[in-house]
Amino acid sequence: xxxxxxxxxxxxxxxxxxxxxxxxxxxxxxxxxxxxxxxxxxxxxxxxxxxxxxxxxxxxxxxxxxxxxxxxxxxxxxxxxxxxxxxxxxxxxxxxxxxxxxxxxxxxxxxxxxxxxxxxxxxxxxxxxxxxxxxxxxxxxxxxxxxxxxxxxxxxxxxxxxxxxxxxxxxxxxxxxxxxxxxxxxxxxxxxxxxxxxxxxxxxxxxxxxxxxxxxxxxxxxxxxxxxxxxxxxxxxxxxxxxxxxxxxxxxxxxxxxxxxxxxxxxxxxxxxxxxxxxxxxxxxxxxxxxxxxxxxxxxxxxxxxxxxxxxxxxxxxxxxxxxxxxxxxxxxxxxxxxxxxxxxxxxxxxxxxxxxxxxxxxxxxxxxxxxxxxxxxxxxxxxxxxxxxxxxxxxxxxxxxxxxxxxxxxxxxxxxxxxxxxxxxxxxxxxxxxxxxxxxxxxxxxxxxxxxxxxxxxxxxxxxxxxxxxxxxxxxxxxxxxxxxxxxxxxxxxxxx
Numbered sequence: 001x002x003x004x005x006x007x008x009x010x011x012x013x014x015x016x017x018x019x020x021x022x023x024x025x026x027x028x029x030x031x032x033x034x035x036x037x038x039x040x041x042x043x044x045x046x047x048x049x050x051x052x053x054x055x056x057x058x059x060x061x062x063x064x065x066x067x068x069x070x071x072x073x074x075x076x077x078x079x080x081x082x083x084x085x086x087x088x089x090x091x092x093x094x095x096x097x098x099x100x101x102x103x104x105x106x107x108x109x110x111x112x113x114x115x116x117x118x119x120x121x122x123x124x125x126x127x128x129x130x131x132x133x134x135x136x137x138x139x140x141x142x143x144x145x146x147x148x149x150x151x152x153x154x155x156x157x158x159x160x161x162x163x164x165x166x167x168x169x170x171x172x173x174x175x176x177x178x179x180x181x182x183x184x185x186x187x188x189x190x191x192x193x194x195x196x197x198x199x200x201x202x203x204x205x206x207x208x209x210x211x212x213x214x215x216x217x218x219x220x221x222x223x224x225x226x227x228x229x230x231x232x233x234x235x236x237x238x239x240x241x242x243x244x245x246x247x248x249x250x251x252x253x254x255x256x257x258x259x260x261x262x263x264x265x266x267x268x269x270x271x272x273x274x275x276x277x278x279x280x281x282x283x284x285x286x287x288x289x290x291x292x293x294x295x296x297x298x299x300x301x302x303x304x305x306x307x308x309x310x311x312x313x314x315x316x317x318x319x320x321x322x323x324x325x326x327x328x329x330x331x332x333x334x335x336x337x338x339x340x341x342x343x344x345x346x347x348x349x350x351x352x353x354x355x356x357x358x359x360x361x362x363x364x365x366x367x368x369x370x371x372x373x374x375x376x377x378x379x380x381x382x383x384x385x386x387x388x389x390x391x392x393x394x395x396x397x398x399x400x401x402x403x404x405x406x407x408x409x410x411x412x413x414x415x416x417x418x419x420x421x422x423x424x425x426x427x428x429x430x431x432x433x434x435x436x437x438x439x440x441x442x443x444x445x446x447x448x449x450x451x452x453x454x455x456x457x458x459x460x461x462x463x464x465x466x467x468x469x470x471x472x473x474x475x476x477x478x479x480x481x482x483x484x485x486x487x488x489x490x491x492x493x494x495x496x497x498x
Contacts, residue, residue, distance in 0.1 A: 052066075053068065054066065054069070056076075056120045056121065056124050056125065056197070057124075059073050059076055060073060060076055060077055060080065061073070069117075070111065070113035070114040070116065070117050071114055071117045076117060076121070079103075079106075079117070079118060079121060080121050080125055082099065082102070082103055083103065083118075083121060083122065083125075083126070083167060085099050086099045086100045086103065086167055086170045086171070087163055087166045087167050087170055093170070093173055094173070096170040096173065097170060097171075097173030097174045097177070098174075099170075100170045100171045100173065100174055100177065101174045101176075101177075103118075103171075104171070104174065104176070104177070104180050107180075107184075112187075115184075115187070116191060116195075119184075119188055119191070119198055119201060120195075120197055120198070122164060122167065122201050123164070123197055123198050123199070123200045123201035123202075124197055124200070126162055126163040126164035126167055127162050127163075127164070127200070128159065128160050128161060128162045128163075129159070132159045133156075133159045133160050135159075136152075136155050136156040136158075136159035136160070137156055137159075139152050139155065139156070140152040140153055140155070140156040162200075162204065164200070164201065164204050165204060165207075165208065168181060168204065168205065168208050169208075172208075172212070175267075177267075178212065178265070178267040178268065179267065179268060179271075181205065181209075181318070182209070182268075182316055182318035182319060183318055184205075184318070185202065185205045185206075185209075185317075185318035185319075185320075186316065186317035186318035187318075188201070188202065189317055189318075189320065205318075206320075206321045206322065209318075209319055209321075209322045210321075210322050212265075213265060213273065213319060213322050213324065215263070215324050215327040217265065217266070218263040218264065218265055218273070218324065218327075219263070219264045219265075219266075220261055220262075220263060220264075220328070220331045220332070220335070221261065221262055221263075221264055221272075222259065222260065222261050223235065223254070223260040223261065223262055223272070223275065224254050224260070225251055225254040225255075228270075230270060231270065231272075232250060232254075234270075234271065234272060234315070235250055235253075235260070235272075235275065236250055238272070238275070238313050238314075238315040239311065239313055240311075240313040240314070241310070241311040241312070241313060241351060242288060242292060242310070242311055243456075248294050249292070249294060251294075252292070252293075252294045253277055253292075255298050256298045256301065257279065257280045257281075257298040257299040257300075257301060257304065258277065258278065258279055258280065259277075259278040259280070259332075259336065260275060260276070260277050260278070261275065261276055261278070261328070261331075261332050261335070262274065262275035262276075263275075263324055263327075263328055271315065271316075272315055273314070273315060273316055273319060273324065274312065274313065274314050274315060274324060274325055274328055275312075275313055275315070276309055276311065276312045276313075276328055276329065276332055277309070277310055277311040277312075278307050278308065278309055278310070278332065278336070279291045279299075279307075279308045279310055280299055280301060280304040280306070280307055280308075280336075280340065280343070281299055281304060281305075281306050281308055282299065282303050282304060282305055282306065283305075283306060284306060284308075284345065284347055284445070284446065284467055285306075285308045285310070285349045285467075286349075286446070286448040286451060286465075286467075287349075287448065287450065287451050287452075287453075287465070288310060288349060288451060288452050288454075288457075288465065289452075289453065291308070291310055291349070301340065302342070304340060304342065304343065305342055305343060305344050305345060306343065306344070306345040306346075306347065307333070307336050307340075307343050307345070307346050307347075308347060308348065308349050309329065309332075309346075309347070309348040309349075310348065310349045310350075312325060312328075312329075312436075325436060325440070326439070326440040326441075329440060329470065330440075333346050333470065333472070345469070346469075346470040346472070347445060347467050347468060347469045347470060348437060348442070348466075348467060348468040348470075349448070349451065349465055349466075349467060350433050350437065350465060350466050350467070350468055351433060351452060351457065351460055351461060351465060352416065352419070352420065352431055352433065352434075352460065352461040352464055352465065352466055353431065353432060353433060353460045353461070354419075354430065354431045354432060354460075355415075355416055355419050355431065355460065355461040355462070355464065356459065356460055356461055356462060358419055358423065358430065359393070359396075359415055359419070360393060363389035363392055363393055363415075364388075364389040366411075366414075366415050366418065366498070367387065367388075367389060367392065369418075369498035370411075370498070374407075375387060377407045378392065378407045378408065378411055379391075380407070381395065381406060381407035381408050382394070382395040382408060392408070392411065395408045396408060396412055396462055399412065399450070399458065399462040399463050400450055400453055400458075400463060409449065412462055412464070413447055413449065413464075413496055414496045414497070414498060416447055416461070416464050416466075416496075417447060417489075417493050417494070417496035417497055418496075418497060418498060419431065420434050420444050420447075420466060420487075420489070420493070421444055421487050421489040421493060421494065421497065422487065422497070424485070424487075427485055428482075429482075429487060434466075434468075437468040438468070438478070438482055438487060438488065439479070439482065440470075440475070440479070441470070441474070441475030441476065441478045441479040442468040442469060442470050442471075442475075442478065442488075443468065443469045443471060443474070443478055443488040443489065443490060444466060444468060444487065444488065444489040444490060444493050445466075445467040445468060445469035445490045445492075445493070446466070446467040446490065446492055446493065447464060447465075447466055447492075447493055447496070448464065448465045448466065448467065449463070449464065450463045450464075451463065451464060451465025451466075452464075452465050469490070
């Protein structure tokens with residue numbers, strides 16, 4: 001019996017319910033030729049229909065590729081075999097690294113959907129043996145309190161380590177392996193939101209990166225105007241707080257009264273993982289404009305008493321979840337104190353990126369906090385009584401035009417104090433920048449009206465900025481208080497609370 005004859009006799013059993021018979025517009029040679037629909041060839045025509053999503057294991061056991069699948073089952077099996085060959089216990093580290101490099105070369109030329117298939121293989125097909133892990137767990141539980149407890153714990157830990165970790169280690173053995181893995185995880189982030197199957201690989205990579213990029217392995221380097229042009233270009237590319245508009249702008253940020261430091265990894269020697277920009281001034285800065293003014297004269301370093309951290313930028317999306325920002329600030333403070341003994345104050349001038357969106361959702365609740373007198377005054381200021389959230393938010397749209405005595409301005413400041421000092425998510429500050437600095441032991445020191453009058457500043461926080469103070473004698477105290485739900489806030493800010 002020929003293949004076509006067999007398909008004709010069994011076609012009803014082969015096709016899912018609801019599939020319709022259609023005559024093709026053009027000849028179709030195989031299932032892989034069909035870009036959008038499953039195709040089953042029969043003497044009477046070609047049957048088409050929308051395929052169901054198959055799991056990775058189902059695809060590995062299949063014969064034909066469905067239209068929503070990038071790799072055919074045959075190629076998928078070949079990639080899996082090549083991944084398994086990387087961690088073959090019979091080959092050396094060098095040979096394993098060479099095999100990993102061959103896969104990296106294939107990946108470089110692969111389309112995004114095919115890369116996704118490789119991520120799924122790495123995530124789903126390299127898991128710890130559940131039978132061994134369960135047996136080791138039972139053995140460990142039975143050994144608790146006995147002389148065999150330590151050995152049973154070691155056995156249990158080893159049984160729960162996935163082959164995926166070994167796979168990542170073999171990729172890192174290649175000279176370009178770590179850069180490849182960091183870029184791979186960065187590319188994978190968008191897919192994580194819709195495909196939970198990738199979570200195992202993402203978490204494993206975050207764990208491995210937290211070890212490989214431990215601050216003990218990182219080098220603190222100053223980036224200056226004399227640094228290689230390729231490195232200065234990285235500042236322009238990765239600056240995430242205040243966009244660098246020109247070479248004159250970046251030169252101003254690297255002037256004599258400025259410092260820029262970054263953490264570097266030996267395997268990524270030309271790539272700062274994170275960098276911080278510092279202005280040396282004689283007082284706590286309340287506005288970003290003078291710090292970014294290219295025509296301003298440099299500050300006399302002999303008179304500088306304050307170091308303002310005005311921009312901190314992570315450069316690698318693939319290292320998301322790996323924390324080294326707090327160590328960077330501490331190392332920079334130590335370096336600055338050595339170079340400039342007169343420095344006494346270390347603080348930030350920071351954006352409040354989540355404030356505007358939070359207020360637009362919570363303005364009504366904040367208005368309810370006002371007493372009757374304050375509500376009446378605010379109503380008169382906006383021209384509507386009783387004042388509503390819509391009235392208040394409309395009046396906030398032109399913050400730079402508000403007078404110092406404006407009730408709208410005072411209300412905005414009070415809302416900002418509430419947002420920074422009392423709003424939390426999972427017992428942590430709601431604002432991401434606040435979460436970072438307060439988690440490092442800083443304190444909410446001062447709110448600054450029109451601190452950032454740029455379009456970006458107005459869009460994020462109605463132009464408001466905040467100083468976080470790093471009091472070197474109280475970092476541990478503030479960090480401990482934060483762990484117990486107490487956000488450290490200076491008196492000038494707490495007096496704004498409702």
